[in-house]
Amino acid sequence: MVAQWFAMNLLESRINLDAIAHNTATLKRLVAPAKLMCVLKADAYNHGAVAVAPVMEAAGADAFGVATMEEAHALLDAGVQVPITCWLWSPTQDPAAVLDAGITLAVASKSQAERVIAHGRGRVVIKVDTGMHRSGLIEDDWHEVMTDLHNSNVDVQGLMSHFALADDPAQPLTGAQVRKFEQAIALGRSIGLELACNHIANSPAALNIPEARFDMVRAGLSLFGEEPVVGEDHGLQPALRWVGTVTMTKPVSKGAGVSYGHTWHAPEEGVIAVVSAGYADGLPRSAQGHLEVAINGQRYPQVGRVCMDQFLIYLGDNPKDVRAGEEVEILGGQATAVSELAASMGTINYEVMCMLGGRTRRVYSGGVKGEK
Ligand SMILES: Cc1ncc(COP(=O)(O)O)c(C=O)c1O
The missing domain is CATH 2.40.37.10 (Lyase, Ornithine Decarboxylase; Chain A, domain 1)
Structure with missing residues (x-):
């Protein structure tokens, strides 16, 4: 009786992989026909990316997204089968290894585009700033960078962007960002890019705003069972x-x-x-x-x-x-x-x-x- 009270370690994060599978399947169902990119940056929001990735894959993850190149390589080395995208890098870093490994790299500035085009091969997603004003190409650079990438040997998979206020449903900025993102897609296609897979929605947008789902959503927090909008209940399990x-x-x-x-x-x-x-x-x-x-x-x-x-x-x-x-x-x-x-x-x-x-x-x- 007493023995079972005693913990092995003094302090543990107990992570329920069945809850993660449930949340992944819930998201997948809810956003269909859009695809589900599971965001595993920051070591899967501190749940352990290498441990949770196979669970999410089995539950329907179509892709994984991470911030850094190191995070992307770690997933690849762990044997992840679905495509991986990473989006946080400096043009002082060499993108060769990521591009040659088949990881999709976000191009979020003119100097990043130059680095990728100089490498001459690989898969990218163009990250456009639609109102978050963090990373992403400013609108003035969209045409030039899209054209340069179109004229290169680099494979442009689509566009991505990020919402600033999606966790506050009353904010009109989210709708404005959706329309700006549609404009960016239209511009890219007018230049000749196919842009088959475009994504902007984080968890709050994926859960609540159907028009924001486009071809794929990028969900992080909700996969771990936390609601991104205070007070909502989508049946997620912490x-x-x-x-x-x-x-x-x-x-x-x-x-x-x-x-x-x-x-x-x-x-x-x-x-x-x-x-x-x-x-x-x-x-x-x-x-x-x-x-x-x-x-x-x-x-x-x-x-x-x-x-x-x-x-x-x-x-x-x-x-x-x-x-x-x-x-x-x-x-x-x-x-x-x-x-x-x-x-x-x-x-x-x-x-x-x-x-x-x-x-x-x-x-x-x-x-x-x-x-x-
Ligand atoms: C670029 C990007 N996409 C998607 C996400 C996932 O957001 P959330 O955890 O709200 O689903 C994040 C996380 O902040 C992010 O930085």
């Missing part, structure tokens, strides 16, 4: 639980201050427990007061300052007899949800998901089992 360990419990007397700065004082005589996660593991000090963990389904408040390696919870008079060695759901499962913590800290679920790390070990269940 894939991640962050689970730590009670390293000790101890009595506190009424009024005793705990942790650095004594910012919290015990309201009654009771028990506190020490949990094995801190800001070095991605739980910011500013999470103080915003978190309720769960032990055997019972919630307990985080109290006092979050330290580098540990934080404290208050067990009251410890009616459930919590002991050292027990597992603690810190985020997800029956604890505070990733999106709840994000909202109370004034940030977004994307950021909370990506910040967990430090001593955390990833442990997978369902799908393809293993530990990364």
Whole structure:
């Protein structure tokens, strides 16, 4: 009985691959007939790209998208079968290896176009800026770059762009960006480019805006079970639980201050427990007061300052007899949800998901089992 309370590692990201398969299949169904590019940048939003890619492929992923060339090579080396696109690079980098490996490279500036054309072969997608004003060709350069690529030996697969405000359905900019993207496609085709596969939609647009889906959507966050628009419910299943360990419990007397700065004082005589996660593991000090963990389904408040390696919870008079060695759901499962913590800290679920790390070990269940 006691043995099963004890965690193997002090701190784990428990990743449910069946939830990821469910979310992938849900997205795939919802956006059809558009194709589904699964975005696996930032190590699959901190879920482990190499582990989740085969699960997504089996569940219907038509393509993978990542930011950097390194991320693209890692997927290729892992044996991914569907096409891979990467879109974040500097013209000081040599695109030869990516292009020769059959990875689709985004061309987002004139100098990137020059590098690719000089290489003389490979597959590209032209990234146009339709209003995000981050990366992507400014409109003044569209004609010249499209023409130069059309006249080269490089294979232009289509256009891509990115929305700035798709997570706020009330914003008119998204519709304006859709129309700008249509103009860019029309321009490219008038120059003679086929542009068979064009994509602009991220998760919020893929889920909510049919006219934004074009030939393919690029979904990231939703595949991991988080809603990109606060309050919506598309039947997605969160894939991640962050689970730590009670390293000790101890009595506190009424009024005793705990942790650095004594910012919290015990309201009654009771028990506190020490949990094995801190800001070095991605739980910011500013999470103080915003978190309720769960032990055997019972919630307990985080109290006092979050330290580098540990934080404290208050067990009251410890009616459930919590002991050292027990597992603690810190985020997800029956604890505070990733999106709840994000909202109370004034940030977004994307950021909370990506910040967990430090001593955390990833442990997978369902799908393809293993530990990364
Ligand atoms: C270029 C690009 N496409 C698609 C995505 C996926 O966005 P989301 O996670 O909202 O689905 C991202 C992520 O920010 C991105 O940078």
